[in-house]
């Protein structure tokens with residue numbers, strides 16, 4: 001899998017342009033959506049990205065080692081030990097339940113906290129009925145110096161404008177309740193990729209953009225060209241055998257290709273159909289002169305389909321295909 005870091009930088013510039021003046025938090029969960037964490041965060045930092053959305057504490061600490069001065073947001077903190085580690089590493093912590101609030105307050109050092117209201121997704125987050133007591137406890141802990149409340153945030157489905165509008169109304173009211181409790185959260189954040197581009201009123205102070213940063217577009221949504229982003233990953237495989245009318249390439253479901261995958265791949269003889277995905281090999285229609293050692297582009301540059309296109313052929317989304325590619329598949333990076 002080859003990652004074009006210059007294309008990545010161009011996507012980051014497009015995101016900055018589209019979502020200005022909100023700041024871009026680059027979401028890097030799942031090993032930067034399968035692209036490889038360290039090269040991605042280093043290039044993003046060089047391009048001026050200052051916020052990173054790391055999901056869990058282990059990922060947050062890895063980003064911290066690469067980037068001593070970045071703001072790094074984590075929102076999955078499983079135990080009080082992890083809360084302590086997160087505070088010690090200077091991570092910003094998304095807090096969506098009262099137990100975690102007490103854990104981060106009890107940790108050595110002053111935790112930077114973003115309080116999470118549940119606006120309908122019911123993943124984590126404090127329900128509206130519990131929010132007043134939650135923010136008043138947070139205000140008390142802040143007065144004691146145990147925490148600093150820097151943000152209020154939520155996550156939305158981005159599946160329907162009506163649902164998102166309802167979520168945004170809940171979010172606005174939660175911010176007001178927090179302010180009435182004496183909190184002054186400077187950072188409000190709600191949008192991921194889709195809403196950050198499509199709906200200005202969802203941008204607030206920070207947008208948490210993962211997919212679009214990597215050029216992965218939403219299934220069934222606007223095209224890459226309309227969005228001004230492009231895919232940055234190319235997956236290639238060598239020809240390992242040439243048979244009667246077919247060639248065998250050295251990549252399969254154990255490398256992360258879904259076995260139901262079907263569609264066109266790029267070959268030295270032009271596009272050909274991928275007809276079967278086995279465990280460590282797959283079958284492609286032959287082209288004249290096919291030879292062992294030829295390179296086939298499964299998706300990305302040189303292939304007719306992007307990861308998102310391919311994902312759509314089996315009814316899933318581009319992220320899913322990207323994060324499934326096994327970590328054992330070697331990643332290479334353009335020098336950039």
Ligand SMILES: *Cc1c(COP(=O)(O)O)cnc(C)c1O
Pocket residue numbers: 027029075155191192193194208209210211212
């Ligand atoms: C994954 C995630 C994002 C990024 O979503 P994209 O659609 O990939 O931009 C943002 N916020 C949270 C809480 C997430 O889990």
